[in-house]
Amino acid sequence: MEDSWVDANVSADLEARFLRLRQVETWSDHDFDWEERGTEHAAEIISWALDGQETGVRRASIPRNEPIQLAEAYELLTGRPLP
Numbered sequence: 635m636e637d638s639w640v641d642a643n644v645s646a647d648l649e650a651r652f653l654r655l656r657q658v659e660t661w662s663d664h665d666f667d668w669e670e671r672g673t674e675h676a677a678e679i680i681s682w683a684l685d686g687q688e689t690g691v692r693r694a695s696i697p698r699n700e701p702i703q704l705a706e707a708y709e710l711l712t713g714r715p716l717p
Contacts, residue, residue: 640676669696683708683716
């Protein structure tokens with residue numbers, strides 16, 4: 635099975651900074667609801683960024699999903715500005 639982009643590109647240090655930024659406690663603990671996991675935030679944010687950063691129906695379905703918050707998290711994850 636192939637690793638996801640997040641698994642292949644997010645170091646432990648970046649993971650910790652991302653969790654703080656997104657205000658979630660766990661990276662992938664399935665004892666937490668999906669919207670409380672860093673991996674889900676990362677996947678939603680990457681998907682949002684690559685899908686044109688819509689602000690209506692296609693806004694990321696995670697907490698703290700204002701475009702500016704998502705853009706900041708995308709830049710932290712990738713080290714790049716939004717496409």
